[in-house]
Amino acid sequence: MGIWFSISNFNSLKRLLIGRPMRTAELHAQHNKLLWYIALPILSADLYSSVAYGPEAGITELAKFGNEAKWYIIPITISTIVLLAILILSYIMGVLAYPNGGGAYAIAKDNFKQRWISLIASSSLLVDYILTVAVSVSAAVQAVASAYPTVTPYETVLAVLCVFLLLVVNLRGVAESAKILAWPTFGFMACMLLLVFTGFFNETKHGFVQPSTPSFETIPKGMTLLLILKAFSSACSALTGIETISNAVPVFREPRQKNAIKTYVALGTITAVTLLGFAYHLYVRGISPDPNNTMLSQLTGYYFGHNIIYQLIIWFTFIVLILAANSTFTGFSQLAAIVAADGFLPRGLTNRGDRLGYSNGIIVLAGIASLLIIAFRAQTNALIPLYAIGVFLSFTVAQFGLIKRWKRVKGSNWKIKFIINTVGGIITSVVAVIFGVTKFTGGAWVVLIVIPLIIFFSLAIHRHYQDIADELKIDLQLLKPEANRVITIVLVSGLHRVVHNTLSFAMGVSQADLIAVYVGFDDESIRKMEQKWEEWGNPCRLVTLKSKYRSVLEPLSRLIHLIEEKDLNAPIQVIIPQFIPKKWWHNLLHNQTALLLRLWLMRHKDVVITTVPYHLKK
């Protein structure tokens, strides 16, 4: 009954939230090519937004060893920027190789015959996309909570609400390339650069070593290389999202490869300046981690007080982090659809919804991300250890794919490209190992179990689809459909309009082998039925069965078994009359025998089931 209700009312709610359905033809109408400096902010929300939590994650790790350990953030940030440069250079190679856009999965599929290698890329990216949503939304909510401490207790609820809004927006379908999305990221970039330069101005006035600056080059007790690497791997969470531009080469104006590369260089420069400046000021000001006040909020508060600029920075941070999560919805659902189309994920992920987005992927992402947010109570620092490993795994796979490609395809300057990707591949694989080791106990083990599991299930799914395709394949010349002899059973519960309707239908489709079946619970009712049937002029053969257990299933099951034994080849059709009441709640007043019978027969017997509806007028 619940089902009726939801079906009848779900549709109007869906229309309200999602909007009118769109035609498939509208799919190709939405692309208008972008100038590179408009594409820059649109495609950089994911990468650039992570400056808001990357350095903070690094310092949080270091601060566990006291203030003296904080200076390590400077060399760590420099290493991060070097890594960023190498990655961007490697990805520019990707742009050159795949001008139609190629994610790690596409590159791996193109260059490795072994399916599991491309599945490493896809699974680890899918896992990281989920984590990106959880981390970005949590960081966004934490940014607002820093400015308005009253919302701190509701962080989890607010974060889940944000994911729900993102779900609705993505089911409605926002074109990833909508130009309006450029402005918040522009604004956020401007604010961050303003913050960085205000910091330098402050330092030229008050000195590069201020009273609050922790000591430099002291080595605190208990500090080991492993712990420094751990802080480094946390800080590297700022590097996720680099792949976006290389996936999106087709949205650039011609010459698109050149424009994409220009964008990569510009984005890399701005990110490097921001990261280094931000981390440096955090160090100079000796900012300490505070779970209820992000470091960005602390630093901004220090330079500007809680004035309009502080508000602007907080709200731009919020919007950009939400945009980062938003772009991930497109990335996740598209990747899942591509992998599903190859038969490695449930085929339902390839279905386009009413608004042309891959709705199932979008819903799956929102669901899992919400669960993660609830499990980790929207705390970014708890989620960071799980993060970025997947991205670096897929980076590594992509690099080695490109290495193979250069060796195979060659082309102009292929040796330089080969060397760049070899260096990149070695470094990203080293970084991936560092991540795995240093974050292992902090939660990375979960990811390192989940990714192989996804690969395992992907292969199992592929095998299942393959098996079924083999099973269903027929030779059109040899196997042609021929009319079967069908044995038809009509269930009658008495003699009334519904039975009249059903029997008239049954006589229309089956003349020779038609049996009406009546199940009675006592001899009296059976006798009466037989007598009335006689009175009705014996429309067809009537079989009466007695049920000892007040259930239609058991005697019907026996009858089917008997027919099957007699005539092995003829399919059996069971015709069930079904009331359709006028109002859904009227279903409560009628025994759902037809429904239960259908479910039971479907599960237990190899019979064709026909439901003849009778729409009640009252």
Next chain:
Amino acid sequence: MGIWFSISNFNSLKRLLIGRPMRTAELHAQHNKLLWYIALPILSADLYSSVAYGPEAGITELAKFGNEAKWYIIPITISTIVLLAILILSYIMGVLAYPNGGGAYAIAKDNFKQRWISLIASSSLLVDYILTVAVSVSAAVQAVASAYPTVTPYETVLAVLCVFLLLVVNLRGVAESAKILAWPTFGFMACMLLLVFTGFFNETKHGFVQPSTPSFETIPKGMTLLLILKAFSSACSALTGIETISNAVPVFREPRQKNAIKTYVALGTITAVTLLGFAYHLYVRGISPDPNNTMLSQLTGYYFGHNIIYQLIIWFTFIVLILAANSTFTGFSQLAAIVAADGFLPRGLTNRGDRLGYSNGIIVLAGIASLLIIAFRAQTNALIPLYAIGVFLSFTVAQFGLIKRWKRVKGSNWKIKFIINTVGGIITSVVAVIFGVTKFTGGAWVVLIVIPLIIFFSLAIHRHYQDIADELKIDLQLLKPEANRVITIVLVSGLHRVVHNTLSFAMGVSQADLIAVYVGFDDESIRKMEQKWEEWGNPCRLVTLKSKYRSVLEPLSRLIHLIEEKDLNAPIQVIIPQFIPKKWWHNLLHNQTALLLRLWLMRHKDVVITTVPYHLKK
């Protein structure tokens, strides 16, 4: 998919909890007639168990005005006993009139033409049965929590667990007349009488006025008649369950009426002695309400300490209160089945389950009682204000029914019987009004809204069944089934084994008007399909439709509409192939198009739906 899982696993769990299904013939095998002194404890659990909370409920009301108000419990208890005597006398009249057992509903149905009067009796009894379960189980758990304060925080959980156990036991089916159920009530009676006589012995030794005894006949400030009546109505919660014996006359040994009357007198005497003695000792000892220690536990602890007798009384109280709830399950489900058989409640309530009990009624009772327990956190005192009104309403209806009967039927001594029931009827109606007024703000208003609502819905349900019966009725001589011309649509999604199987079936049931329908999402796939169909030798007419919205529903719907317009009288049959995977979770890997299509067609179109299963081998 969840449905598959639950269906496949639910059955074995059900067998474990409920036991093997029983034959209808076993229904009449279980009755063996009872001696009156065995019937006494079996049928009295509901009434007698309420002495455990009746006086306590009264004193709790009085204690709000301080110790000086407590003496009112003596006149209140005496009034309660007078009321008990009148009720028993009235019910003996019922036994004389209906030797086959007659509840208030049966009496009202027999004597009033107006249906709503008997519905007052049934609805108010049903509501009170639900409250009985909630109150008895809560009181039982509170009794144990008094002895073992550690369980106090878990009262709600434990009470819900008890209801669940009662649900399972009743679905298994415990014969209400099982002799084993006699012993706990015997034990409880013995314990209560022991307590009462220990009390008197104590008072002969230490004086009938002890240092702890509150003053007598003082009138505390603010005490009004209304407040005394409120305490009286709370104390009267001890009187529920009187109707049980009159409903169960047939289980007595012959002469059954005489034996039933004997039982009524004996039970009345024992209850009166216990009530008065218990209430008196509570007064003498000046016991005060304590939410974590019932008064019965306090008094027992005072006389015996926490020794074996205390333990016996606590555990007998627990068991008897649970038995009271248990007998209510039978009462509720039987009454609901009788009312449903008359067409005033959903017909599903008349279905006997595997173990011959009315399973649906049992489940409904357990569900609502659990919700009440959770809402009121298993606190008896919070539930008492809702309680007993229903019972007194149904008492009143029964009395007036009997009055009408004596006037109509007459018979020996009819005038005495008439006078008894008239006095009884007046008093119970006055009491019902007192209950309604005094408990109104405490929660009784809910009951006074719910009962009319149930009556309203009962009448609506009856009208619905009547309408449908009229709609479905046919004249067997005039309307005979005739073979319809059926237009058959087969959905084909490609050319493979499933389609071959489905088409062979379709050709078997429909030769002339068979149309294969293919829905494509682009021109290319439609062209290919038409070509392959040609190759297959055109097994039947093929119609190809293009879907602009990536959905089969919309083009199929248009086609059905076209056919309907062309040929109004021919029923349309849609044949849908359906995969049945080997493992339930494989359903996740296949689009549930067949299922969704069926639901949608069922809801929106007047077509016959045939599902041809194809059981996958892998």
